[in-house]
Amino acid sequence: MISLLQDIQEAFGYLPEAALKVVSERTGRPLVDVYGVATFYKLFRFKPRGRQLLSVCLGTACHVRGSAQVAEELGKKLGVKPGETSADGEFTLETVNCLGCCAIGPVVVKEGRYHGQVTLKELGGLVKKDGSANGDGRAG
Amino acid sequence: MAKSKKLRSVADYDRARKEASAQRNAYEARISIGCTSCSASDGRALLEAFQAEVARRGLQEKVLVRLSGCHGFCAKGPLVVFVPHRICYLKVKPSDVPEIIEETALKNNVIDRLVYRDPKTGQKCQLESQIPFYKRQLRLIMDYNKRLDPRDIGSYFAIDGYEGLIKALTRMEPEDVILEVKNSGLRGRGGAGFPTGFKWEFCRKAKGSSKFIICNADEGDPGAYMDRSVMESNPHSVLEGLIIGAYAIGADEGYVYIRNEYPIAVEHIKLAIAQAYEAGLLGKDILGTGFSFDVHVERGAGAFVCGEETALIASIEGRRGEPRQRPPFPATKGLYNKPTNINNVETLANIPLILTRGGSWYSHFGTRNSKGTKIFSLVGKVRNTGLVEVAMGSTFREIIYDIGGGIQDDRPFKAVQTGGPSGGCVPAEHLDQAIDYESLSKLGTIMGSGGMIVMDDRTCMVDVARYFMSFLRNESCGKCLTCREGTQRLWEILDDICEGRGKPGHLPLMEDLAHCVKDASLCGLGQTAGNPVLSTLRYFRDEYEEHISEKRCRAGVCKPLIEYRVVAEKCVGCLLCKKACPQDAITGELKQAHVIDGERCIKCGLCYAACKSDAVEHVKSRDLCHA
Numbered sequence: 183m184i185s186l187l188q189d190i191q192e193a194f195g196y197l198p199e200a201a202l203k204v205v206s207e208r209t210g211r212p213l214v215d216v217y218g219v220a221t222f223y224k225l226f227r228f229k230p231r232g233r234q235l236l237s238v239c240l241g242t243a244c245h246v247r248g249s250a251q252v253a254e255e256l257g258k259k260l261g262v263k264p265g266e267t268s269a270d271g272e273f274t275l276e277t278v279n280c281l282g283c284c285a286i287g288p289v290v291v292k293e294g295r296y297h298g299q300v301t302l303k304e305l306g307g308l309v310k311k312d313g314s315a316n317g318d319g320r321a322g
Numbered sequence: 323m324a325k326s327k328k329l330r331s332v333a334d335y336d337r338a339r340k341e342a343s344a345q346r347n348a349y350e351a352r353i354s355i356g357c358t359s360c361s362a363s364d365g366r367a368l369l370e371a372f373q374a375e376v377a378r379r380g381l382q383e384k385v386l387v388r389l390s391g392c393h394g395f396c397a398k399g400p401l402v403v404f405v406p407h408r409i410c411y412l413k414v415k416p417s418d419v420p421e422i423i424e425e426t427a428l429k430n431n432v433i434d435r436l437v438y439r440d441p442k443t444g445q446k447c448q449l450e451s452q453i454p455f456y457k458r459q460l461r462l463i464m465d466y467n468k469r470l471d472p473r474d475i476g477s478y479f480a481i482d483g484y485e486g487l488i489k490a491l492t493r494m495e496p497e498d499v500i501l502e503v504k505n506s507g508l509r510g511r512g513g514a515g516f517p518t519g520f521k522w523e524f525c526r527k528a529k530g531s532s533k534f535i536i537c538n539a540d541e542g543d544p545g546a547y548m549d550r551s552v553m554e555s556n557p558h559s560v561l562e563g564l565i566i567g568a569y570a571i572g573a574d575e576g577y578v579y580i581r582n583e584y585p586i587a588v589e590h591i592k593l594a595i596a597q598a599y600e601a602g603l604l605g606k607d608i609l610g611t612g613f614s615f616d617v618h619v620e621r622g623a624g625a626f627v628c629g630e631e632t633a634l635i636a637s638i639e640g641r642r643g644e645p646r647q648r649p650p651f652p653a654t655k656g657l658y659n660k661p662t663n664i665n666n667v668e669t670l671a672n673i674p675l676i677l678t679r680g681g682s683w684y685s686h687f688g689t690r691n692s693k694g695t696k697i698f699s700l701v702g703k704v705r706n707t708g709l710v711e712v713a714m715g716s717t718f719r720e721i722i723y724d725i726g727g728g729i730q731d732d733r734p735f736k737a738v739q740t741g742g743p744s745g746g747c748v749p750a751e752h753l754d755q756a757i758d759y760e761s762l763s764k765l766g767t768i769m770g771s772g773g774m775i776v777m778d779d780r781t782c783m784v785d786v787a788r789y790f791m792s793f794l795r796n797e798s799c800g801k802c803l804t805c806r807e808g809t810q811r812l813w814e815i816l817d818d819i820c821e822g823r824g825k826p827g828h829l830p831l832m833e834d835l836a837h838c839v840k841d842a843s844l845c846g847l848g849q850t851a852g853n854p855v856l857s858t859l860r861y862f863r864d865e866y867e868e869h870i871s872e873k874r875c876r877a878g879v880c881k882p883l884i885e886y887r888v889v890a891e892k893c894v895g896c897l898l899c900k901k902a903c904p905q906d907a908i909t910g911e912l913k914q915a916h917v918i919d920g921e922r923c924i925k926c927g928l929c930y931a932a933c934k935s936d937a938v939e940h941v942k943s944r945d946l947c948h949a
């Protein structure tokens with residue numbers, strides 16, 4: 183069931199209601215049940231995501247190195263709260279609990295590219311539309 | 323990698339192993355690039371640069387370049403190690419590659435600028451084994467990482483991989499395997515520290531024709547990434563441990579439940595499983611021994627509580643990951659109501675070692691009740707962040723100062739947090755405590771999975787407690803009222819204290835509440851949810867009291883309580899703080915005292931961190947002074 187939902191999200195970027203109905207029909211489980219499972223897990227989104235995904239790690243190691251402020255400032259720059267998508271549909275801001283690169287915190291992942299030891303100064307580059315950020319993603 | 327042939331017998335395996343090591347030894351030089359955190363920092367780009375350079379010079383026959391497992395010294399990644407010389411280069415960039423091939427691979431010259439320099443003695447360390455970070459470790463598991471390519475089963479054969487499994491299948495009864503693991507004294511590395519051999523025995527003895535074994539790779543503890551590293555660097559060792567475990571308990575089917583946030587680990591374990599099937603080490607009638615075993619991969623979906631055994635089972639069954647009452651324990655009634663054994667990644671990675679070297683060999687390492695080694699993820703405000711493997715019984719001081727190189731910027735040590743959200747903070751007075759399962763629980767924390775987050779004087783302990791409580795209130799599955807409401811209420815109180823709304827009655831109230839959550843919740847999450855509050859209250863009560871009565875945060879973390887200012891007498895006018903400020907809130911010319919504009923300041927603290935002359939200080943917020 184969960185891998186089914188993961189596949190759907192990978193294909194669409196989120197879980198469309200129509201797809202959940204199909205899952206319910208095919209698995210024979212009531213829609214409310216499918217919805218119950220999907221909402222339990224943080225991974226699943228119910229709204230389309232922006233073209234680029236920005237994930238800010240809020241794990242402990244990143245926290246003690248100031249990640250809360252990174253998330254806050256990114257949110258301010260994009261005019262969104264975590265979980266929301268910027269008005270132009272470009273960026274979705276998400277927070278995660280730990281990306282497993284704790285040694286190089288604070289960590290921000292932009293479309294699968296890891297940026298370690300992020301500073302508030304670099305954030306402007308991260309939210310540029312055209313992609314390539316000024317941080318080169320290296321551990322400093 | 324050449325497609326491996328199906329091995330039908332032990333003789334086939336021996337042949338494959340000899341071929342693999344002969345193939346490896348045919349190269350004059352081998353270059354391995356560490357992969358875990360380094361991949362995050364562009365290890366792959368480096369690999370491509372090396373491959374291109376080797377091809378350009380036509381050295382493919384002589385020099386083998388490969389992405390190896392994690393070398394652990396993540397602060398200095400990407401790391402590159404040369405075999406046979408064992409020269410180790412740190413922080414290598416693609417632009418360094420041509421010089422490295424020219425000087426080191428061809429002429430055996432060492433490039434000074436890329437080797438480690440001990441900041442204390444100034445001494446250069448050309449070899450990995452000379453670097454203090456490595457010298458003080460006991461790397462029973464981690465040492466294999468640099469010697470293999472995690473994407474190639476042949477490289478695992480070349481270091482005698484799967485020999486433990488062969489030994490178990492051909493020369494031991496399941497009961498012998500269990501006895502060997504019992505003798506080793508190995509305890510679960512997933513948190514609770516339950517002796518693995520006994521756990522296996524319960525499941526072996528449980529009635530039922532088919533049984534399951536699950537590898538718990540859901541590593542939910544934020545700030546810890548040992549399991550990620552082992553899965554990415556040496557997935558076959560985990561798989562071998564899992565197959566041995568299956569044989570011991572009599573399971574015919576297994577799962578690897580892995581965190582979705584670890585894409586490379588998912589890729590590597592899937593690849594390892596596919597290769598093991600191809601080689602005949604999984605599936606029907608493994609190596610002609612009559613033992614059959616199948617493995618599936620199930621990805622988690624971002625829920626911390628799914629690391630708990632019964633929640634994990636619910637999640638694999640496609641339900642909400644809510645824990646249930648135990649007993650019945652999974653060992654008797656687990657996945658699909660069948661007897662099920664769940665082990666952590668690192669636990670399983672120890673198993674091949676125990677089988678090949680023997681339980682009594684393994685039990686020589688460690689303390690009386692905690693055997694072997696433990697990998698810690700040494701992170702936070704410590705100089706050498708990375709993965710550290712030491713014998714049980716090492717002290718915090720050895721890990722943080724001797725291996726970790728002390729605190730970043732030589733600031734004073736304040737505390738070290740272990741055990742993740744279920745754990746606690748240990749203050750400086752216990753730095754010399756030998757670490758094992760028992761000693762940590764006496765200190766009010768737990769071993770947990772091995773996260774070790776170092777904190778300095780600029781970390782606020784109330785804020786740390788608030789951080790964990792925020793984590794726990796989000797991750798509580800909501801089944802138990804005490805856990806759901808208790809963590810929420812504890813967070814609200816902690817938030818009040820951090821925001822300057824703390825009241826004198828708050829501390830006893832929190833203690834009451836924390837004990838209540840502990841006593842009246844069903845699963846491990848709730849039962850330990852009070853620890854972050856209780857342990858910080860135990861050791862850092864004065865800091866809480868300062869926040870409440872004086873509205874002061876000595877670490878300068880709780881923003882509503884502080885503001886920054888420049889002490890004009892100390893300021894040398896170097897412009898560093900001005901350059902660091904993302905708000906352009908600092909004015910002042912070169913060699914003149916700077917001034918912070920309170921209106922524009924967002925209290926990010928970058929100026930505070932940037933100042934080399936301690937001229938930026940945080941003082942009690944003026945808003946609070948007037949109030």
Ligand SMILES: Cc1cc2nc3c(=O)[nH]c(=O)nc-3n(C[C@H](O)[C@H](O)[C@H](O)COP(=O)(O)O)c2cc1C
Nearest residue numbers: 510511512538540541542629630631665666669846
């Ligand atoms: C809330 C909670 C989260 C847990 N998370 C993990 C985890 O991420 N990884 C893990 O191996 N064990 C985790 N555990 C412990 C497991 O439930 C279980 O004890 C362990 O996987 C058993 O393996 P071991 O005997 O090899 O340690 C967690 C327990 C609780 C209560």
Ligand code: FES
Nearest residue numbers: 239241244281284
């Ligand atoms: S705490 Fe941020 S990557 Fe682990």
